[in-house]
Amino acid sequence: MENIIHLLEAVQLTNQRCVLAMIIHIDGTAYLKEGTSRDTMGK
Numbered sequence: 001m002e003n004i005i006h007l008l009e010a011v012q013l014t015n016q017r018c019v020l021a022m023i024i025h026i027d028g029t030a031y032l033k034e035g036t037s038r039d040t041m042g043k
Helices: 002-013
Strands: none
Touching: none
């Protein structure tokens, strides 16, 4: 939760246009951990 607060503070300070999207529900398996991507899977 602390990361979200820092992110929102940074968005408030910028003059750039921003979009914030959050995943709130996943059907099936959500096996990717924070900081990983499908590009690095299996390497």
